[in-house]
Amino acid sequence: MVALTAPRVVSEKAGVTSTAPVAADTVIHGGAVTVSEGGLAKPGKTGLGLIVLGIADATADNSGGADGAISITTRRGTFRLFNLPTDAVTAAEIGKPCFLVDDQTVAKTHGGNTRSQAGAVIDLDAQGVWVRLGF
Known part of the structure; x- marks a missing residue:
């Protein structure tokens, strides 16, 4: 062109x-x-x-x-997902990546290099983790 x-x-x-x-x-x-x-x-x-x-x-x-x-x-956007209790995202992860466990759950770590990045942690509340999803 x-x-x-x-x-x-x-x-x-x-x-x-x-x-x-x-x-x-x-x-x-x-x-x-x-x-x-x-x-x-x-x-x-x-x-x-x-x-x-x-x-x-x-x-x-x-x-x-x-x-x-x-x-x-x-x-794409920011959505509330469930927090994996055995590898929970905490307030220290706000602004950092979290990792995909299933179609509604995220975790703090990559699980020994077994999980893909879900998105960025935006916030937490009693019901779950607010994650910015999509590229």
């Missing part, structure tokens, strides 16, 4: 939502932390190399379907 020689109208997207193809034989429930593994959306889980996409807007049921047969819409 060459440099502009005249003004142009540029499309813009707020970047709050995105869509991703869902892995075969996978159900992602609405409200679940959703990750990309190998370019396919899956529910959050313990594992390395996962990319957190955000929170699922609605349930996507691809059970019996092939890779990418359906897509899911996810939202």
